[in-house]
Amino acid sequence: MTENNTAIVLAAGQGKRMQSKIQKQFLEIQGYPVLYYSLRCFQESPLIRNIILVTGEKTVSYCKEEIVDKYGFTKVTSVIAGGKERYDSVYAGLCACSEIPCDYVFIHDGARPFITEEMLERGLERTRETGACVLGMPSKDTVKLADENAFVKSTPERNYVWTIQTPQIFSYSLIKTAHDKIRRKDMSNITDDAMVVEQETGVKVALAKGSYQNIKITTPEDLWIAEAFLQFGKM
Numbered sequence: 219m220t221e222n223n224t225a226i227v228l229a230a231g232q233g234k235r236m237q238s239k240i241q242k243q244f245l246e247i248q249g250y251p252v253l254y255y256s257l258r259c260f261q262e263s264p265l266i267r268n269i270i271l272v273t274g275e276k277t278v279s280y281c282k283e284e285i286v287d288k289y290g291f292t293k294v295t296s297v298i299a300g301g302k303e304r305y306d307s308v309y310a311g312l313c314a315c316s317e318i319p320c321d322y323v324f325i326h327d328g329a330r331p332f333i334t335e336e337m338l339e340r341g342l343e344r345t346r347e348t349g350a351c352v353l354g355m356p357s358k359d360t361v362k363l364a365d366e367n368a369f370v371k372s373t374p375e376r377n378y379v380w381t382i383q384t385p386q387i388f389s390y391s392l393i394k395t396a397h398d399k400i401r402r403k404d405m406s407n408i409t410d411d412a413m414v415v416e417q418e419t420g421v422k423v424a425l426a427k428g429s430y431q432n433i434k435i436t437t438p439e440d441l442w443i444a445e446a447f448l449q450f451g452k453m
């Protein structure tokens with residue numbers, strides 16, 4: 219591999235919507251923590267040289283001992299503390315990348331266990347062409363935009379609606395510069411990294427297919443779905 223590509227895996231969230239005592243990224247599915255599955259994919263991928271794991275201040279040692287060392291994730295070069303919001307944790311990861319050679323960066327939710335090598339390949343191929351690519355899937359549902367009183371404002375044509383996943387893959391210099399810029403502004407509406415590139419650069423973000431199995435573990439029923447994927451699918 220000639221490129222130096224880094225995965226930033228985010229695991230610093232509180233998991234409030236899961237309503238569990240244990241943070242959702244550390245809950246087990248089929249005997250392994252949620253976080254284990256995506257780290258394993260990056261560890262095994264020939265496209266990835268380094269992994270930066272971003273977690274809560276209080277869980278840095280736990281991640282080092284009980285996840286990185288225990289499962290032999292040798293590509294993890296640092297386990298660092300994230301921040302209050304997802305974009306703060308991403309920024310901590312991007313700053314840590316400046317200490318290692320980094321061409322492309324794969325920003326990934328540690329709460330999305332079901333990524334595959336094929337998805338990484340599809341995303342990276344488009345990023346090499348465009349500088350920025352996010353995984354997602356065409357929406358199966360009709361989507362309505364609502365007003366503040368829960369009335370329908372408009373209905374986007376479904377053929378053009380995708381629901382967005384991670385990894386989101388960028389040229390490192392592009393995403394770092396975009397995050398540097400946006401941090402001086404109000405970021406309260408920022409829910410993914412593509413938005414940062416959309417708002418701060420003229421670069422068009424490409425879409426590549428992830429998969430309908432690439433769910434984010436968010437609420438309790440997602441754990442049943444994840445168990446079923448592992449039991450009946452060929453993950």
Ligand SMILES: Nc1ccn([C@@H]2O[C@H](COP(=O)(O)OP(=O)(O)OP(=O)(O)O)[C@@H](O)[C@H]2O)c(=O)n1
Pocket residue numbers: 228229230231232233234235236243272300301302303304305306307308326327328329330434435436
């Ligand atoms: N300050 C934060 C917030 C989120 N994340 C990570 O970003 C991913 C996607 O976020 P989400 O599903 O919203 O996770 P939480 O913020 O933990 O969930 P909730 O909103 O229910 O509290 C997760 O892997 C989460 O750990 C993070 O690293 N740092």
Ligand SMILES: C[C@](O)(CO)[C@H](O)COP(=O)(O)O
Pocket residue numbers: 304327382383384409410411434
């Ligand atoms: C980045 C993301 O996973 C794309 O779907 C999502 O936006 C994260 O959002 P959340 O508010 O942290 O659930």
